[in-house]
Amino acid sequence: MNSERKAAYALVAPAVFIVAVFVLSPIVQAFINSLYRDTPFSPKTFIGLDNYRTLFSDSVATGTIEFTLIFVIVSTALEILIGLGLALVIHEHFKGRGLVRAAVLIPWAIPTVVAGVMWKYMLNDQYGFVNLVFYGSNVANYVAWLASEWSARMAIIGADVWKTSSFAALLILAGLQSIPEDLYEAARIDGANAVKRFFRITLPLLKPAILLALLFRMMDAFRVFALVYVMTQGAPGGSTNVLQYYGYQKMFPEQQFGYGSAVSVLVFVMIAIVATILIRTVRTRIYES
Amino acid sequence: MRRVVFTIVIVAVVLFSIGPFMWILNTSLKSPQTIAERPPTIIPDLQTEFFAAAVDEHNFMRYVGNSAIVAGLTTLLAVLVGTLAAYPLARLRMPWRRGILSLVLAASMFPQIAIVGGVYRLLLKLGLLNTHPGLVLPYTALTLPLAIWILTSFFKEIPSDLEDSARVDGCGPLATMWRIFVPVAAPAVFTTAILVFIYAWNEFFFALLIMTDPAVQTLPVGIAKFPGEYMVPWGELAAAAVIATIPLVVLVLVLQRRIISGLTAGAVKG
């Protein structure tokens, strides 16, 4: 017994060590560093919550927080909707379903950087496919989508939705597969039509899966970086800047380590709040059902 | 009528999913002349000049090599360490089991930006910036939660009689894990390996910050920093994007079932 316990600890130790050194300890450091002015140009000094005061008063920072929240809410909402649609399609039985499922997985598998490059090129003002679709051979009307505020924001959100809806779809697909076929047959015998069956059976029973997809997608959406880096670098005028990109700018190119840490702590706290709320809901939902 | 609608839906789903990739593939196969045409042509002239340029002029295979080394080593390390940890977490009686498991899982939710500062300074101290291990170690830490999550949920499903039988036959905990659990859960181990590999192949944020020397940069960094300040060399870039993506497309086509089961393994069981 004792030897079993010793073996258990010995086996878990390497994993715990690696995670502690490369994830947990850096998080703690970020919290501590956020309380300092830490730049190469002046000695490291303790400044309490000054970094956070700057963060909430600086208009660039607040603009960044605003777009981050817009991005998280809009993109996850769309991803869940489209994911639900995709899941319903690839749940059906039809010839070549395996290939369609593989096709749906491709956006998920493609590196985010590549997805960013693709969409940047799709939206290009000279050779972009989107312009070709909207304006055809009328090249004089071609639009520089990424150059104006709202279309650039939509572009970032759209690229993210394209890239990650399939992940939401897979989680929802798993939920669909766990609904027993009997329920549908019973409902059919009771005379419920397809629409009724969807709203009365499918959707209520999918709630846990949808909440889970929402949890994963929301937490991930707060961490958006590569798309912004590749497609807009925050332009035009910071309108597509997101917190993780802003923190990166402060911490690395600008070398403001303390302030950058404060930004990172803010992202951490936002994710923690969302995760706590969603995990609670997921738990109670699952217990209820 | 229903069948027609359904077919249209399926075509739309497929176009939505692979359309952008087809467009970049299309672009990569154009010649420098056709790529500059406005409006853009739909049909490529099937030239490979851009691929040649990406490989020869931009030395693109070096990025492929770096990515292969980093992703390969990360996969090996994460699957090995993850398996070691998942077995006791799934099967052995130990205090703190749930605590360790939830801590590891929580670690997967942390934002990279909150981690990267500490990691950067640590690697600086260890002299590991701009080295392959400097990227492999944090990648392992970031993929371990996923690996442990999937493997634990599969190990939990192995009947306990099998474990008892191994003990009666003379296996200690290590032998039970190595001779029984790992081979029996081989599909899960393999699935974990694929998912870790894809993660490491695609990761950008840490790679961007830790690998500043082009000689050691991975594919995503190479593509994101593709040379060209004012004129983007779209043709070469498209070719590079295709090169970076093809291995993943092949993986997905061949292993679609496994990937889906792996991604949903933990989720379904809550």
Next chain:
Amino acid sequence: MSTLELRGLTKRFGEIEALNAIDLTVDQGDFCVLLGPSGCGKSTALRCIAGLETITDGDVIINGDRVNEKTPKERGIAMVFQTYALYPHMTVRENLAFPLKMSKMPKDEMEKRVRDAASLLRIEPMLERRPRELSGGQRQRVAIGRAIVREPTLFLFDEPLSNLDAKLRNDMRLEIAALHRRLEATVIYVTHDQVEAMTLGKTIVVMNDGRIEQVGTPDEVYQRPATPFVAGFVGMPAMNFITGEIRNDAFEGNGFEIPVSVDHEGETLLGVRPEDINLGGDHGEGEVEIIENLGADRYAYLKETDTRKRWAVRLNADESVDVGQAVNLSFNVERLHLYADNRRLDVTSSS
């Protein structure tokens, strides 16, 4: 010398006492069946003997050695599991050889033992197959084979037949009995199935609630159940019980009196098996609710109209009743079972 001895074996899982000071001695060559309902501790006892559970208190002694701290491998036991527990990634041959490989046996000796076990169990043609390609009965044989190759001091069986269908279960039961005779092995066999226990066991240990209720031959357990629990658990349909009192050398209850001579006065439980009840008489009455025809035997289930008490009665070949019919009952007074304070009362002389 006894092959297995349990002294005060106790096992607690936190607050729950799974085994309460079990004492048991099993002789060389015995076929000892641990019988009881689920949760009675029989499987826990087996796992403690195997070394799969640490024991809280007491001793496990195998061949004279106290093995409390020894690993399963060091105890010289082999075990057959309910789910067979064949290693799915190994062929039948590799499964059979696995325990030998773990004990680093020389290769030729290993091959010889695998061959012998395979021929004994008639599984030679399947040696290169994997478990999933085998039928339930074949898997069961391989599982037994994996136990045999080790030539253990003690064979442990944990409900080995409960995953088989009824027909196959019968065949395998006979096969296990034959195997036991042939190997002259000592077997501890856990089951909740009394037919298995009665047919296979030389000794039956009836367990309930972490305690041993009775140790005896199948005959003793059936004919002279030591406690009300054993009386009620062994036998299908179950024994009928009547609560009453013994006064002046007579059992009084349910409106009748039966003279008995026992060394006891006061509250008493009277048990009578369905085959010891006859139609007609004044020991009970009731209305027939259900008649069960099992082919060889027929049983009638009755309900008393005023007390709602139920009776199970085996009908003799010449007796016939209809559902709804009211009948009177009498007991075969030679074959009554009397219990007081959870003990069997010995009838000193029959009247």
